[in-house]
Each structure stands twice: as structure tokens, then as C-alpha cells.
């Protein structure tokens with residue numbers, strides 16, 4: 001119990017001790033149950049998962065790899081929509097070294113790698129994209145995936161997707177396989193996302209550049225644009241077997257990725273739509289906020305060092321219950337980028353063709369060029385270069401907008417600014433924006449720093465956690481976050497490790513208001529090697545769903561760590577069978593005996 005001079009935490013649970021081991025850990029009194037793992041069946045006919053005999057045909061029917069974003073969409077008409085809904089899941093990327101036996105000890109982060117075959121590449125392509133799952137909570141309090149659901153779906157790197165908005169059909173999106181420039185095969189590197197009030201799922205293409213290889217012909221007109229987003233990134237070997245990923249053969253294919261994709265999870269036969277009005281860059285996520293005038297605001301970060309925070313405002317309002325009016329709402333509106341001023345104001349600078357520097361003289365012939373090269377447009381507008389913007393989420397109670405800035409080890413001490421005050425910034429920070437009178441469409445907000453992350457015990461780190469934070473309660477590298485229905489902020493991290501911070505990634509509760517503002521508290525932690533993704537609360541706050549991504553991966557920051565492989569992963573979570581590699585999994589956290597999380 002809090003004493004007279006100690007303010008009471010808004011988060012009531014016994015804190016988890018920070019650390020790293022082969023298992024996950026949740027606060028005492030809670031259950032953390034695996035809901036679905038890589039390879040588990042999603043569609044009818046899916047064969048039992050066998051990592052020694054995996055095929056692309058099997059993977060297309062099974063849960064994909066590296067679950068990232070999780071969105072919960074209540075089932076319309078359900079007796080209790082907090083216990084029956086759709087879970088939409090992104091599958092961001094693949095860890096070949098942990099997925100496939102016998103690949104040896106190569107570094108995948110260089111160019112492709114020797115052990116890859118066309119058949120393995122096709123498995124990887126089938127393990128990307130996303131999944132729609134129907135889930136129910138039983139009378140025993142446990143969540144289960146509904147077998148044989150009519151909504152079950154897998155999206156992957158070959159699924160046909162239509163292009164909508166200003167870049168649809170533009171010559172820069174046309175390829176030899178698609179002279180229309182309106183039909184793309186697949187979505188890749190789907191990091192975080194969002195759900196809309198009209199029941200669709202937004203999935204965000206992030207590090208798409210890594211999938212492209214080859215060399216652009218000398219003097220090619222896309223050279224400047226491709227270089228600005230790092231195409232070709234040569235992270236994987238897909239270009240060796242699929243010509244469209246070779247920029248020398250298909251220079252425009254890369255312009256067809258880096259978008260936000262809208263999917264109707266209630267119609268498994270629907271064709272997803274790339275919404276080009278929201279701009280092309282390395283989208284972390286897409287938080288959807290209905291403004292008080294009904295217009296829809298989407299906040300989205302561009303996750304790379306020195307990139308920006310963006311906002312899209314629809315031209316028309318959302319009309320509850322009118323599916324036709326809402327269907328293509330995201331095709332018309334204004335994309336803006338943030339400039340954080342020293343006086344504590346944020347200006348939203350519109351990316352509108354013909355305005356300011358966004359003219360033909362600067363290589364923007366139309367709005368299509370502006371959205372395709374959104375980064376270059378933001379450069380010309382003077383937007384603030386941030387420390388890797390990840391998730392952006394709104395607190396529904398206060399209207400405050402939280403921006404996760406995960407880290408930037410490349411920022412120099414003489415290149416800081418008020419909103420990015422540390423150089424280098426290995427542990428990241430969280431910026432809080434306040435729209436005036438709760439108007440998310442306003443041209444100007446105010447901003448503040450909620451917390452500078454890292455170990456408060458090391459003065460040189462410059463962390464600003466509240467002194468009430470325990471040695472377990474601080475964290476580095478905020479990535480995703482969730483605000484529960486009581487308006488409390490929960491942070492998921494990416495990049496903590498034994499070597500970097502003496503702790504695994506996990507979910508930390510963080511006070512945002514009152515005398516404890518900036519106090520952190522550890523609720524759940526991942527097994528070794530994993531990143532924490534996808535935190536989302538069910539509508540009754542009784543369940544926190546989280547996504548454990550790439551368990552068993554080796555610590556990139558540790559030059560002495562043995563490289564993790566299929567044969568020798570850092571953990572075999574969650575099965576702990578000698579015949580099973582580690583498996584990315586979705587976990588449902590509930591309170592033993594029932595009740596809201598953290599109360």
C-alpha cells in the first residue's frame with residue numbers, strides 16, 4: 001500500500017524481475033498462454049508442422065513467421081464481442097538461419113546466402129504477409145483459434161493486391177508483368193499496422209528495400225529515388241530466383257512497395273488495396289483516430305535513422321454504418337510531415353503537389369511523384385529528422401499522441417535538436433504531442449519529451465525515468481505501444497539484450513500523468529533473442545495479446561555470441577522439444593481468476 005508521501009502507481013501487479021533466459025515471464029497472478037505458433041494450421045488442409053519437411057504449399061496454409069502487429073476486431077453481433085473477434089496478424093520477415101536445417105553459419109545480413117534454394121525462397125515468401133484468425137475465449141478463460149473459420153486467411157508475398165490513390169496506374173508503378181500499374185503481387189516486411197472503425201486492417205510495408213537485388217542500369221531515372229530508400233538492399237536472395245526483385249530487370253517493382261495496405265478481414269475473397277495517398281516510405285505502423293469532426297487521422301512513422309513522423313487526414317468524414325462511404329476513404333486527403341520547433345510547437349507540413357517546393361522544377365510532376373518520393377518531399381519541406389520513428393498511438397482519454405523513437409546510434413553530439421536531444425541515442429526516447437482542444441487535424445500541436453530511455457543508474461546515459469522506477473522498471477528501445485481503455489500506456493521494446501541492457505525485450509507499463517509521470521514497471525518479458533511486438537488489449541482490458549518475434553535469434557550487438565542456427569538456437573521456446581526450432585508465437589495474457597490487466 002502506498003504511504004502518505006508515495007503516490008500510488010496506476011499499475012497494480014507484482015513487477016517481473018528484469019533479465020534474460022530461455023523462457024518468457026509474466027507478472028505473478030497472470031497466465032501467458034501461447035495462442036498460435038509459426039506453422040500451426042490456419043486454413044483447411046494445412047498439414048501438421050514439420051520443420052524438416054517444410055514446403056511452400058504447406059506454409060501458405062499455416063501461420064507465417066515473425067508475427068509483429070496484432071489487431072483485435074470484435075465480431076459483429078457476437079454475444080460478447082470482448083470474447084469473440086478476429087485477430088489480424090502481420091508476418092514481418094523470416095529468419096532463414098532459424099527456420100531451415102543445414103544452412104550453416106552464414107551471416108544473413110550480407111547478400112543472400114549460400115544455402116538458399118528456390119524452394120526455400122518460396123517458403124520464405126509464403127511465410128511473409130499476414131493472417132486473419134477468428135478467436136474465442138472459452139468458459140475456462142482461455143483463448144482459442146476457431147477451427148475451420150470462414151474468415152481464416154493467409155496473405156503472403158504473392159497475393160494479388162490492387163493499387164489505389166494518386167500513384168495507381170502511374171508509369172512509375174508499371175512493370176512487364178503488370179502494364180496497368182494497378183495490380184501488385186504481395187506485401188512484404190509488414191511491421192505494425194492499425195485497425196479502422198469500419199472494421200478493416202491496415203498493414204504497413206516497412207523495410208521493403210531489403211528484398212531487392214541487382215543493379216539499376218546506368219543513368220536510370222529511378223536512381224535518385226531508389227537510393228533515397230536504400231533499394232536494392234540485398235538482404236535476402238529473392239532476386240536470384242524471382243526477376244521482379246532484381247532492379248536491373250524490373251526497375252519499377254520497388255515503387256510498388258513501401259505502402260500501407262488495407263484489407264477487409266471479413267471477406268476472405270476481397271483483394272487488398274495499397275493506399276498510396278498515405279505515402280511511400282518504411283512505414284512502422286498506422287494508428288487510426290477519428291477526429292471530432294468525423295474526419296479520419298492516420299499517424300505513421302518512417303522507421304529509419306533521421307526519418308520522420310507523418311499524419312494523413314481524410315478529405316471526407318467517416319460515416320458509421322455506411323460501408324460504401326468508408327470503403328475508399330483513405331484515397332483522398334492530405335499527407336503531412338512533422339517539424340518539431342524549439343518553442344515546443346509541432347507544425348504539420350502538407351505534402352501537396354504544387355505547394356511550396358513540391359513542383360515540377362524539383363522533379364514532382366504530380367501528386368503521384370510526391371507520394372512515391374515522400375521522403376524527398378519531406379526533405380525539401382524541412383521536416384525534423386528523428387531518431388527512428390516507430391509506433392505512434394493516441395491516448396483516448398487525454399487525446400495525447402505518443403511517438404516511440406527507438407534509437408539512433410548514428411546521431412552525432414553536434415547534430416542534436418530539441419526533439420532528438422541525445423547524440424548518439426542508443427536507447428531511444430518517447431515524444432508526446434498534444435493537439436489543441438483535441439483537434440487531431442490542427443496545423444499546429446505542442447510537444448514534450450515523456451521519457452529518455454536507458455539505465456538511470458549510468459549518469460552518462462541521461463535517462464529520465466521517474467526515480468520511483470525500480471532497477472527492473474527501466475527499458476531501452478521503445479518500439480510498439482498500446483494504450484488500454486483506462487488510458488494507461490504500455491510499451492513494447494525491440495533491441496534490449498544481456499549485453500546492451502542486461503534484460504530481454506518485453507512490455508513495460510509507463511506512467512504518463514501525475515506525480516509518477518515517467519515511472520516504468522516490467523509486466524512481461526520475452527525469451528532470449530526475441531523482440532516484443534503487437535501489444536493490444538481486448539475491448540474489456542482482460543486480455544493483453546502480444547507477439548513474440550524471432551525467439552532464439554543471436555544478439556547482433558555481441559561479437560562473441562555464437563551465431564544462432566536451426567541446429568543451435570539460443571532457445572527452443574515455446575515447445576522446448578529437441579526436434580523443434582524456436583517458433584515466433586502470439587501470446588494471450590490474462591489474469592488468473594479473471595479481471596482487468598494491472599488493476
Ligand code: FEO
Pocket residue numbers: 092191192206284303390479
Ligand atoms: Fe519492423 Fe520498425 O520495426
Ligand code: CA
Pocket residue numbers: 068092191531533549
Ligand atoms: Ca519487428
Ligand code: CA
Pocket residue numbers: 191192284390479480494
Ligand atoms: Ca516495430
Ligand code: CA
Pocket residue numbers: 390406479494
Ligand atoms: Ca524496431
